[in-house]
Amino acid sequence: MMEPTIHKFGDNDLQKVLVWVPPERSPESLFWIVFIHGGAWRDPMITACNFADPVVSKLLSNPTRDVTPPGKNKTLAIASLSYRLSPHPSCPQDPDASPRDAKHPDHLDDVCAGIDVLRRVYGLSNSDNYVLMGHSCGATLAFQAVKRHVDAGLPAPRALIGLAGIYDIKALVRNHSTGPYADVYESFIRGAFGDDEKVRIEASPSHFGSHISLRSPCTVLLVVADGDELVEPEQRMTMRATLLGIGEGLELRSPVTSHGNWRYSEISVPGGHDEMWEKGEIMVSVVERLWKILPGEDGEARV
Numbered sequence: 685m686m687e688p689t690i691h692k693f694g695d696n697d698l699q700k701v702l703v704w705v706p707p708e709r710s711p712e713s714l715f716w717i718v719f720i721h722g723g724a725w726r727d728p729m730i731t732a733c734n735f736a737d738p739v740v741s742k743l744l745s746n747p748t749r750d751v752t753p754p755g756k757n758k759t760l761a762i763a764s765l766s767y768r769l770s771p772h773p774s775c776p777q778d779p780d781a782s783p784r785d786a787k788h789p790d791h792l793d794d795v796c797a798g799i800d801v802l803r804r805v806y807g808l809s810n811s812d813n814y815v816l817m818g819h820s821c822g823a824t825l826a827f828q829a830v831k832r833h834v835d836a837g838l839p840a841p842r843a844l845i846g847l848a849g850i851y852d853i854k855a856l857v858r859n860h861s862t863g864p865y866a867d868v869y870e871s872f873i874r875g876a877f878g879d880d881e882k883v884r885i886e887a888s889p890s891h892f893g894s895h896i897s898l899r900s901p902c903t904v905l906l907v908v909a910d911g912d913e914l915v916e917p918e919q920r921m922t923m924r925a926t927l928l929g930i931g932e933g934l935e936l937r938s939p940v941t942s943h944g945n946w947r948y949s950e951i952s953v954p955g956g957h958d959e960m961w962e963k964g965e966i967m968v969s970v971v972e973r974l975w976k977i978l979p980g981e982d983g984e985a986r987v
């Protein structure tokens with residue numbers, strides 16, 4: 685695979701951004717996909733590098749696929765954000781390594797710091813030229829980052845893709861409160877957010893999503909894995925209802941549904957929770973879907 689350029693922005697080894705930029709391109713010609721990996725805010729085995737690896741090798745080194753981004757003469761650039769992690773009970777801290785002791789909003793602070801590096805060094809966002817794509821807790825972080833940007837008067841990304849995302853933290857814990865893995869869910873949520881219920885609610889995109897005052901349209905594509913063994917489909921249903929201001933049971937009548945400045949779409953992909961990023965071709969199919977539903981010059985989607 686092409687070697688990424690690494691930009692560090694803090695003392696912790698995890699505070700960095702990985703970037704794959706095609707050579708000899710001006711910043712104005714680039715269109716960015718920015719990845720945010722998952723791993724329950726704590727899994728040191730899922731990294732910015734191994735998360736992006738399968739899709740980067742498909743998107744940037746396979747000239748037979750037409751994955752050119754929308755817009756005239758745009759070239760794809762990719763970034764993968766790394767952020768500090770919370771402790772993991774079965775992966776003890778190596779005393780010589782950077783600490784894994786992050787608590788909300790540390791993860792989000794790093795995601796936003798990473799986006800800021802891309803903005804300063806590569807001109808990301810100023811011309812509406814990027815999409816955020818987060819998996820599992822990375823999808824939670826993607827919505828939190830959009831909220832923070834809009835609150836700060838910065839433009840939202842052109843699109844947000846949530847892959848098997850966690851959108852309602854309380855419901856996630858409640859839906860897994862029995863069974864062999866009940867402790868796992870409560871433990872990673874406590875590790876990342878603590879015990880305070882209010883913090884869990886306020887950090888949940890299903891809670892704040894409808895209060896983000898977007899100044900321009902943002903396309904949201906929510907993706908579920910049809911064999912997801914870790915995150916239940918209800919998470920997406922709740923988020924859809926939030927973004928569209930509708931009841932949870934309502935059917936969508938067109939591929940893209942607008943509500944205010946949100947443009948909402950959804951798909952499902954085959955396989956389990958992590959298969960969707962472990963198999964680069966699934967990620968590529970999601971990106972191709974996004975290019976179809978992003979509005980073109982005429983403001984219309986091509987589906």
Ligand SMILES: N[C@@H](CC(=O)c1ccccc1NC=O)C(=O)O
Nearest residue numbers: 722723724725727820821914915
């Ligand atoms: N591999 C993780 C588990 C994990 O990633 C996870 C488990 C259940 C629901 C969502 C998960 N990840 C979300 O980012 C761990 O070791 O804690």
